[in-house]
Amino acid sequence: xxxxxxxxxxxxxxxxxxxxxxxxxxxxxxxxxxxxxxxxxxxxxxxxxxxxxxxxxxxxxxxxxxxxxxxxxxxxxxxxxxxxxxxxxxxxxxxxxxxxxxxxxxxxxxxxxxxxxxxxxxxxxxxxxxxxxxxxxxxxxxxxxxxxxxxxxxxxxxxxxxxxxxxxxxxxxx
Amino acid sequence: xxxxxxxxxxxxxxxxxxxxxxxxxxxxxxxxxxxxxxxxxxxxxxxxxxxxxxxxxxxxxxxxxxxxxxxxxxxxxxxxxxxxxxxxxxxxxxxxxxxxxxxxxxxxxxxxxxxxxxxxxxxxxxxxxxxxxxxxxxxxxxxxxxxxxxxxxxxxxxxxxxxxxxxxxxxxxxxxxxxxxxxxxxxxxxxxxxxxxxxxxxxxxxxxxxxxxxxxxxxxxxxxxxxxxxxxxxxxxxxxxxxxxxxxxxxxxxxxxxxxxxxxxxxxxxxxxxxxxxxxxxxxxxxxxxxxxxxxxxxxxxxxxxxxxxxxxxxxxxxxxxxxxxxxxxxxxxxxxxxxxxxxxxxxxxxxxxxxxxxx
Numbered sequence: 001x002x003x004x005x006x007x008x009x010x011x012x013x014x015x016x017x018x019x020x021x022x023x024x025x026x027x028x029x030x031x032x033x034x035x036x037x038x039x040x041x042x043x044x045x046x047x048x049x050x051x052x053x054x055x056x057x058x059x060x061x062x063x064x065x066x067x068x069x070x071x072x073x074x075x076x077x078x079x080x081x082x083x084x085x086x087x088x089x090x091x092x093x094x095x096x097x098x099x100x101x102x103x104x105x106x107x108x109x110x111x112x113x114x115x116x117x118x119x120x121x122x123x124x125x126x127x128x129x130x131x132x133x134x135x136x137x138x139x140x141x142x143x144x145x146x147x148x149x150x151x152x153x154x155x156x157x158x159x160x161x162x163x164x165x166x167x168x169x170x171x172x173x174x
Numbered sequence: 175x176x177x178x179x180x181x182x183x184x185x186x187x188x189x190x191x192x193x194x195x196x197x198x199x200x201x202x203x204x205x206x207x208x209x210x211x212x213x214x215x216x217x218x219x220x221x222x223x224x225x226x227x228x229x230x231x232x233x234x235x236x237x238x239x240x241x242x243x244x245x246x247x248x249x250x251x252x253x254x255x256x257x258x259x260x261x262x263x264x265x266x267x268x269x270x271x272x273x274x275x276x277x278x279x280x281x282x283x284x285x286x287x288x289x290x291x292x293x294x295x296x297x298x299x300x301x302x303x304x305x306x307x308x309x310x311x312x313x314x315x316x317x318x319x320x321x322x323x324x325x326x327x328x329x330x331x332x333x334x335x336x337x338x339x340x341x342x343x344x345x346x347x348x349x350x351x352x353x354x355x356x357x358x359x360x361x362x363x364x365x366x367x368x369x370x371x372x373x374x375x376x377x378x379x380x381x382x383x384x385x386x387x388x389x390x391x392x393x394x395x396x397x398x399x400x401x402x403x404x405x406x407x408x409x410x411x412x413x414x415x416x417x418x419x420x421x422x423x424x425x426x427x428x429x430x431x432x433x434x435x436x437x438x439x440x441x442x443x444x445x446x447x448x449x450x451x452x453x454x455x456x457x458x459x460x461x462x463x464x465x466x467x468x469x470x471x472x473x474x475x476x477x478x479x480x481x482x483x484x485x486x487x488x489x490x491x492x493x494x495x496x497x498x499x500x501x502x503x504x505x506x507x508x509x510x511x512x513x514x515x516x517x518x519x520x521x522x523x524x525x526x527x528x529x530x531x532x533x534x
Contacts, residue, residue: 047512047513051220051512070357072355072357074355103514103516104516104519105515105516105519105521105522105523106218106512106521106522107519107521107522108516108519108521124513126512126513126514126516127496127498127513127514129496129498132498137366138366138370
C-alpha cells in the first residue's frame with residue numbers, strides 16, 4: 001500500500017461502473033488482497049457528518065472496517081446495509097465500521113444515510129486525499145484494520161457482508 | 175445532471191422519416207456574442223470562503239474572450255492564473271463575517287462555428303514548446319503503457335498524422351460509450367478506463383481518452399474545457415444547452431495539431447452522446463442517419479454554441495488550502511473551513527450559469 005500517485009488513486013468516477021456488479025455472497029466476486037506486515041497504513045484524519053474530526057488512531061484497540069464509497073456508486077449503495085449487519089455480528093469482537101465518502105458534500109451524504117436508515121459511522125474525504133493516500137482505485141474498496149491499527153486486508157468490490165461465508169472468511173483477519 | 179439543461183429543447187421521439195433527414199453541418203460563419211453569467215451562493219458558511227470560477231480564456235480563430243465583470247459581497251475578487259498552466263480564473267475570498275457569500279461573474283465572449291476544409295492544406299507553424307507540452311503525459315493521461323499499446327494497435331496501417339487521428343477518433347467512437355450514470359463529466363482517468371476494459375464515461379473521460387491516445391503516438395492534442403451556451407442550430411437536443419439555465423451544460427471538446435491544418439477541432443465524445451441519448455433507443459451503429467452526420471462533422475469541426483474556458487490539466491489553484499492539483503477546471507470550485515465544496519451537489523454550494531446572446 002503506501003502513498004500512491006493520483007493516477008492510481010482515481011479510477012474514481014468511472015469506478016461506479018467498473019465496480020463489481022454481482023453481489024459476491026461468499027466473496028468470490030470481490031478481490032481479497034491480504035496486506036503484508038511491511039505495508040504501511042497511512043494516517044487518516046477526516047471530518048464526520050457533524051464536522052467533528054475523526055482519526056484512525058482513535059480506533060486502536062479493536063478491529064475496524066474502513067469502507068471507501070460514494071453515493072453514486074451502485075455497488076456501494078447495495079452493500080451498505082450489510083456492513084451494518086456485519087458490525088452487529090461481530091459486536092462481541094468490538095468491530096467498528098467507518099464509511100469514508102469520496103468527495104461529496106455533507107448534505108447529499110446525510111440524505112443518503114437517512115434515506116437508507118443507516119446508522120454506521122461516516123466521515124467525508126472531501127478532497128479525495130484519503131482515497132489517494134490509500135490507493136483506492138475503484139469503489140467500493142474496504143480495508144480491515146487490526147486492533148493494533150495496521151491494515152491487514154484490502155477488499156475490492158461489493159460483498160454481502162451479512163453472509164456467513166464472508167463473515168467466516170473475515171474472522172481470521174480481525 | 176447533464177440532461178437537465180436540455181430537457182425543454184426538443185421532443186424525445188424521433189420518427190424514422192425525420193431521423194433520416196437529420197443534418198449536422200456547422201459552417202464557419204459570423205461571430206455570435208454571449209454574456210455568460212455564473213451566480214454563486216454559499217449557504218453554509220464555515221470560516222472564510224474561497225472560490226475559483228473558470229472564465230473564458232481562449233483567443234483564437236473560433237473564440238474571442240472579451241472580458242469579465244463581477245458583483246457581490248466578496249471581500250476580494252480578482253483574476254488570477256494557475257501557476258503551472260497559466261489558465262486564468264476568478265479568485266474570490268469572503269471573510270468569515272460575510273454571512274451569505276454571493277457573487278455574480280459575467281463573461282463576454284464571441285464564438286463561431288469551426289469546420290475544416292480538408293482540401294486546403296498548408297504549413298502551419300506553432301510554438302515548439304506548446305507542441306511539446308501537448309505531447310506530454312498529465313497525471314491522468316499517461317502516454318505510455320496501456321495507452322500507447324492501445325493507440326499503436328488502433329493506428330496500425332496509418333502512416334500520416336491525419337490517418338492516425340482519424341483511426342483514433344473512430345476507435346473511440348467504435349469502442350467507447352457514453353455512460354449516463356457517470357457523475358458530472360467524468361474523472362478523466364484514461365488509464366483506469368483502459369485497464370478496466372469498460373470504456374464508459376462522459377466527455378472528460380472520452381475526449382481525454384482520445385487526447386491521450388493521440389499524444390501517445392506523437393500527435394499533439396489537448397482537451398478544451400467549456401460549456402454549451404445555446405441550443406444546437408441543427409436540432410440536436412443533446413448538442414445544445416438551454417441558455418436560461420445551463421445546469422449540467424459543461425462540456426469538454428478536444429483538438430489535435432496537424433502540420434497542414436493547425437489546431438483541428440475533434441469531439442468523439444459528442445458522437446457517443448448522440449448515439450446514446452439523442453433518440454429513445456441507444457444507437458449502436460455510427461452510420462445511423464442520426465449519428466452519421468455528427469460523426470462526420472465533429473471530425474474537424476464543431477458548432478459555435480459552446481464557449482471554451484481553458485485547455486489546462488493539473489492546475490494548481492492559487493491560494494488553495496491543499497498542495498494537490500486539480501485535473502481540470504470546468505466547474506466552479508470552492509472551499510471553506512469545513513472542506514472542499516462538492517461542485518456537483520447544489521446544497522451548500524449553489525451556483526447557476528446562464529447565457530444571453532447579444533444581438534447587435
